Amino acid sequence: MGIPIKAISVVRPGGSLIAAGKKTLEVRRWHPLLQLGENLLVVENNRFLKGEDEDQGAAVAIVRVTAVRPFCKFDMALACASSFEEGWLAWVLSDVRSLAFPIPVAARRKIYEVELPDDFPTAQIGAHLSV
Template identity: 60%
Template sequence: MKALSVVYPGGSKIADGQKKLEIRRWHPALGENEAVLIVENHKFLMNEGDEDIGQAVAIVTLGQIRDFTPEDVEAACASSFEPGWLAWEIQSVRKIVAPFPVRAARKLYEVECPHL
């Protein structure tokens, strides 16, 4: 399954339905309605090869990928707006009621989740 690491508390906010947009600089390579595991971790993974251990908190699908606008700040649970970013619309959130440890890595990455 493809996974996306999101720094705390962003992953929990996605799982709880509070965060409706994920803001990134890159476009994800996903098929239509492809499930993505949200992994919440506690450090920013800035360099290629950076990894951490996080918690699987939700499974989502993404809708439209579009330019981030000032009107998106609240839905993204962001503190400010900066042009040049993309807004990934989060859809069909399924919260994982018993989060479990899983690898956190940069961009989209593959994980095996026998729990799911």
């Protein structure tokens, strides 16, 4: 059956930088359909996805989005960004739980739901698994 969790795909090396605690902001044009503080699985993949496109990815971390605010030029280092554009949103990532081993997972656009293996260490998910 698996353990359901919401996921987001991030192009390499962004997912690894999040898992390492170096990238603390994720920048998107849209507001996440999440409760603030809800668990979010970070799936790293190799390329930008378009339309209904999918790619093979690897789950590398579980995080919480604790705030969403306008992306500012001074945020570029926290987002590990190389360019800035007005109107984008900065998702503040916290409670980063890096996975000991990457788990193969499909990479999709927007926020989507995946199922973690039944034997996934629930301590990494935390006390409040939200879907």
